[in-house]
Amino acid sequence: GQQLNQSPQSMFIQEGEDVSMNCTSSSIFNTWLWYKQDPGEGPVLLIALYKAGELTSNGRLTAQFGITRKDSFLNISASIPSDVGIYFCAGRATGTASKLTFGTGTRLQVTL
Amino acid sequence: DAMVIQNPRYQVTQFGKPVTLSCSQTLNHNVMYWYQQKSSQAPKLLFHYYDKDFNNEADTPDNFQSRRPNTSFCFLDIRSPGLGDAAMYLCATSRAGASYEQYFGPGTRLTVT
Numbered sequence: 544g545q546q547l548n549q550s551p552q553s554m555f556i557q558e559g560e561d562v563s564m565n566c567t568s569s570s571i572f573n574t575w576l577w578y579k580q581d582p583g584e585g586p587v588l589l590i591a592l593y594k595a596g597e598l599t600s601n602g603r604l605t606a607q608f609g610i611t612r613k614d615s616f617l618n619i620s621a622s623i624p625s626d627v628g629i630y631f632c633a634g635r636a637t638g639t640a641s642k643l644t645f646g647t648g649t650r651l652q653v654t655l
Numbered sequence: 656d657a658m659v660i661q662n663p664r665y666q667v668t669q670f671g672k673p674v675t676l677s678c679s680q681t682l683n684h685n686v687m688y689w690y691q692q693k694s695s696q697a698p699k700l701l702f703h704y705y706d707k708d709f710n711n712e713a714d715t716p717d718n719f720q721s722r723r724p725n726t727s728f729c730f731l732d733i734r735s736p737g738l739g740d741a742a743m744y745l746c747a748t749s750r751a752g753a754s755y756e757q758y759f760g761p762g763t764r765l766t767v768t
Contacts, residue, residue, distance in 0.1 A: 574755050585659075585745050585759035586698070629695055635755045641686045641705065643757060645697035 549632055549646030557654050562619040564649040566632035574635035575615040576643065577606050581628045589630075590617070622653050658682070659760035661746050667766045668736050676731040676763045678746030687729040688757065689721060690745040698745055704729060705751060733765075741767045 549566045556562055566575070574593055578586035590601050592608035592615060599606055605618045615632055632646040659680045668674040678687065685706050690698035702711045704723045718740070720732040733740055743764050747757040 576756060578759075583743075583762070583764065585661075585747075585762045588756055588758060591756050631697060633757075641688075641703065641749055641751060641755055642700060643755065647697055648695065650695070 547632060547634060547644050547646040549649055551649055552647065553650040553652070555652045555654060556622055558623060560622055562622055562626070562651060563616065564630060564632075564651075565614060565616045566634070566646045567614045568634055568636075568644075569613070570636045571612040572615075572634035572636050572644075573612070574643075575606070575608050576633045576635075577604075577615070577617050578631045578633060579628050580631060580648075586631055619651075622651075624653050624655065627651060627653050659746055659748055659758055661744075661760035661763050663763060664761060665764050665766070667768060668733075669768055670738065671735045674733050674736055674765070676733075676744050676746075676765070678729045678731070678760055679727050680746075680748045680760075681727070682748055682750075682758060683726065684748035684750045684758075685726065686749045686751050687723060688747040688749070689719075689729070689731045690747065692743040692745055692762070701731070736765070736767045738767050741765055 576591050577589045580586040590606040595612050596610045597608040603620045607616045629648045629650050631648050633643040662677045688703040689701045692698045701715045718734050723729045743762045745762045746760040749757045
């Protein structure tokens with residue numbers, strides 16, 4: 544089945560720094576979603592991407608759908624303490640109906 | 656606000672004692688999902704309903720069952736919980752079609768004693 548490799552696994556950054564993380568797939572995906580999960584809560588959808596090459600922003604967050612359709616990137620600019628959490632990418636491959644494949648997650652910690 | 660609601664947020668059950676987790680949604684989405692999540696791992700899909708059609712994942716244990724009596728509600732039944740079933744259980748919904756965005760509830764943390 545499809546696998547999503549997400550990197551880095553974890554990162555410590557200082558407040559105000561920019562953050563980048565990415566997901567790569569062994570298969571072609573036609574949808575990429577990025578979620579943030581706080582401790583003890585469900586994942587919250589941040590950005591959805593539907594076209595190869597698409598670049599979409601949501602406030603300080605920017606995500607891109609890779610042109611090979613096998614990867615996606617999430618950038619957070621000027622990080623703040625509330626950015627702390629686990630970020631998951633999720634993708635949908637052709638022929639998998641409504642099912643998503645999730646990445647392994649990137650744990651982000653922001654220090655003052 | 657339209658949302659996905661899970662009750663209870665925390666559930667404690669005894670080893671082998673059946674337990675039911677609930678999910679409701681006001682989004683009027685026709686697809687509902689149940690995921691199991693352990694220790695900050697990625698959510699693992701157990702099954703999903705496309706309208707009334709039930710779709711079980713091949714590796715979901717028989718111990719896990721689900722019911723969807725109507726569009727708004729979906730239940731997860733664990734017939735004989737084991738210690739290994741302690742986890743966060745997440746309900747999600749989506750609208751079938753070109754947009755596959757899934758919206759998650761806050762989750763139910765299950766403890767098995």
